Amino acid sequence: ICSSFFSLLKRCTWLPIILLLLDITPMLPVLEGVVMELQDCSLPLLRDIVPTDKEEVAFKDLDVAILVGSMPRKEGMERKDLLKANVNIFKSQGAALDKYAKKTVKVLVVGNPANTNCLITAKSAPSIPKENFSCLTRLDHNRARSQVAIRCGVPATQVTNVIIWGNHSSTQYPDVHHCKVNMSGSELACFDAVKDDAWLKGDFIATVQQRGAAVIKARKLSSAMSAAKAICDHMRDIWVGTPEGEFTSMGIYSTGNAYAVPEDLIYSFPVQIKDKTWxxxxxxxxxxxxxxxxxxxxxxxxxxxxxAVAFLGV
Structure with a gap:
């Protein structure tokens, strides 16, 4: 994901960037290779690159934190073991954010299980407002948008207001009941444009839910460029806002006041963003x-x- 994300920095035209790249000590030589590639890109807005294995360096005065590193599930590993390993990682990173980052920092958690890792990070950084934390469901949002566009034979830009509800997992719900499709200059409801309710309530949902696994099966690696593009989309919308009349999907903190979703979860909702506030x-x-x-x-x-909270001890 990281190398693909950095290549997409070429698309950015709105603010200069200083990259602080954190990795574990054994990976620092590899990180130096990433630095060389970034330098060789001659990116016009990239002002500096700081590779480090020290949290106090990586998290100092951050405006944006993108947390991509997590423990992947290994063969024979139980789900609770995966959660325990990731609690330790994101508890540490949350504490570092709390200690070193700006209180206005925008934190995006990408490493899976992204929603719960994001919640642990937020709980471990009590001095930073919970609304500053989000997890990536924009990749799922983009996948849903693309599937509808392919079905209708239009560019993905002609499909708006799909929704990803819930978890970035196979239980997520890609919802197109409020989606619009622009076809030949006319804006149609998604169900009217697709004209196949069975597909929209069946194979479409399954395809989006299982797309990550399908990518891994095909290329023997997890999503890279598409995930990087989704990270860029997510952060761009935070900084410049969503287009008028459109909404996107983000995993955000639930207070229990919207759509009967229980409180104290990071849950993906439809959001509109203005002035860096969703x-x-x-x-x-x-x-x-x-x-x-x-x-x-x-x-x-x-x-x-x-x-996860049982492992966190709060």
């Missing part, structure tokens, strides 16, 4: 089909949270 899109009609999907992914997140 706001949940309110008042969307939720039918019984959607409600059951939203509740199922919330139940998984509650189970993950309770297991």
């Amino acid at each position: 706001k949940i899109v309110e008042g969307l009609a939720i039918n019984d089909f959607s409600r059951s999907k939203m509740d199922a992914t919330a139940a998984e997140l509650m189970e993950e949270r309770d297991t």
Whole structure:
């Protein structure tokens, strides 16, 4: 993900960047190779690069923290073991953010299980507002948008307002009940544009939910360029806002006041962003089909949270 993300810095035209790159000590020689490649790109807005294995250097006065490193699930590893390993990683990084970063820092957690890792990070950084933390569901959002676009034979830019509800996992719910598709100059509801309700309620959802696994099966590696693009999309929207009338998907802290989602979860909602502040899109009609999907992914997140928090000791 990292190398692909850095290559996408070429797209940025709106602010200079100083990159602080944190990795474990044995990986510092590899990190130096990444630094050389970045230098060789002659990126116009890249002002400096600081590779380090020290949290006090990497997290000092950050405006943005993108946390991509997590413990991957290994063969024979139980889910609780995976959560325990990641609690240790993200507890440490949250504490470092709390100690060294600006209190206005925007934190994006990418490493999986992203929602629960994000929650642990936020709980470990109590002096930073919880609304400053988010996890990446923009990749799922982009996948859903693309699948609808392919089905309708239009560019992905013609598809707006898909929603990813819940967890960045196979329980996530890609919802197109509020999606619009621009076809031949006319804006249609997604169900009217696709004209295949069975596909939208079946194979479409499964394809988006399982897309990450499908990529791994095909290329023997996890998503790279698409994940990097989603990170850029996510951070760009935080900085410059979402287009008027459109919303995107982000895993954010639930206070229990929106769409009957339980509190104290990092849950993906539809949001609009302005002045670096997100706001949940309110008042969307939720039918019984959607409600059951939203509740199922919330139940998984509650189970993950309770297991992780037990390891955190709070």
